[in-house]
Amino acid sequence: MTTEIATRTLVEMKEMSVSFGGVHAVERVTIDLVAGEVHAIVGGNGAGKSTLIKTLSGAQRADSGTILIDGEEVSIDNPRVAKGLGIETIYQTLALAENIDAPGNVFLGRELTTPIGNLDDSSMEDATRKVMARLNPKFQNFKVPVASLSGGQRQSVAIARAVHFDARILIMDEPTAALGPAETEQVRGLIRQLKREDIGIFLISHDIHDVFDLADRISVMYQGRLVGTVNKDDVTTDHVLAMIIMGKKPGEITQRDLEQLHG
């Protein structure tokens, strides 16, 4: 998607930096997200993708840099603030409480309660059943600890948690890494559907096929820095691979580099 006049910028992250004890995990990265796009963030292990995205989801404080949501500067110092802004995150680890059932996990931290403050488990189960009917109609195990669910079912729970609360900005960290082919296809379908609903999605992925299948724009990170952001339609997978592996900007990549890649 080329930036048209109608696009609405949801997120702008400017000059973000995070360091851990002198190591620059993220160094002056600037990146943005518009409504209805999938913006993939790729890079090797330790490139800083997850750390960058955690500053947006409230799980990691940035040392410097500014975040603008709908053009307004915000300070996201914990996950609660992020959720308040309509930012939902599906973590690579899924971040599920294994001993609690699916509705309990979907509503974790945002439980529905009765007027006197008791947990309203029935309403939470009802709402979860409705979300699941959309995401994964085969899902039936609403009353068992999520530890006893399959990988795909657990993923459904993690996704249900993100989409139930009308997220406008969705962060997906390796959403298909632990899934089989059928389940992966299901998640891809879901991402396309969410995109049509005008949600902006940051997609972190190792899977170059996922990225080319789903993304509108691709940002490549290398050793904490942003190598560049490209429109998917302007590049080939080889270009992106070269950016990931060599950390070179798109314009700097030579034919030799590409040959070396396959050598």
Next chain:
Amino acid sequence: MALTEDSTTTFETMTPEEARAVTSEWGVIKRTLFSLEIDTRMFGLILAMLVIWIVFHFWSGGTFLTPRNLWTLTVQTSIVAIMATGMVLVIVSRNIDLSVGSMLGFVGMFMALLQAEWLPSIFGFDQWWTWMVVLLAGLVLGGLIGLFQGAIVAYAAVPSFIVTLGGLLVWRGLLWVMARGRTIAPMDATFQLLGGGARGTVGGTVSWIIGGVASIAIVLLLIARRRNRLKFGFRVRPLWADIVLMILGPALILGAVWFLNQYYLPIGLAEQYVEDNNLDVDPATLEIPFGLANLVLIALGTAIVMSFVATRRRFGRYVYAVGGNPEAAQLSGIPTKRLIMYTFMTMGILVGLAAAVQIARLNSATAGLGTLQELYVIAAAVIGGTSLSGGVGTIFGAVLGALFMQSLQSGMSLVGLETQVQDVVVGVVLVVAVAADAAYRRRLAR
């Protein structure tokens, strides 16, 4: 319920075909338990306890299953049970509190001195409000100590094992410093009633009323739950199962009241009763039940409140979430540190309550008050199904665990085994119980 561990599937979670398929493979007992949604592990614990009761009954020549002995058993179980309800939350959140025994001693001694020396030196003895002030002071002191230890665990990131191991030494030491090794007695006359004893009971009639109210509550709760699930169109238990539970629950409660109410006042107290009430009867013919002891009601009330907090309130849900996956809890925006601190505060308040009941029962406080109680409390929670790796455990289970251990101990006392031998048996049972539990879980996981 969201948190009953290991009741992996129930009728409510299955399609009709699945339910039929599963139940047709199982034996009658398993099928019935499944329909009633009774946790098979809890059932095992209850079964083991019944076996112990029967064995000791015959071994002791028929003195175990008597109203008098079981009444005493309820009283002896209460103090450990009160603290075990709090220990469940502490352990579920992946922590431990080793300081509860020493803390009980320290807070108990503080309350004893407050009512036997400090308050009387200013206001004189036998003020009507003494017991309330002392009890409140004990709860507050317990809560503050818990808060303090919890804050160190949560914010200074010192493992709870270490913090409370330190607490175990510190509070025991300070108890001695505070009382200089003296025994403080007696307690305020009204305060003593907290501890049971001949006067600290509610009598036969009130016991029946309490049993009746509890029975009605069970029936109403079952109906409300069924209605609520039907309203949402969820699967419910088969109707017969709900009806069985509506009969079984009240029958157990009323049966227990009936049995315990056959423990009558001994002749000396009956004479006193006749005299106090100006009756014109022969005391020897009177059968006046003690009724439930006050501290037993305190323990039951505590268990109900704590169980409610654990399963029906956000606080409880978050404690389980932290225990299940601390990182997930934090990413969900749960203030995990504050939560941990509050679990220790809750534990401290319950220790204050247990301390009050204990010194009221003993009518004194000594330097050894509460020694080794931490181990019994932890053992009760663990035998009752609380997992030391966190995330799993129920209040009800912990109370059962306390009753189980106390049954074992009083049974052994009854047949005349020395305390040293009792310790050996309790130690072995603890390990065996946890091993059996681990094996059960492994089988479930497969």
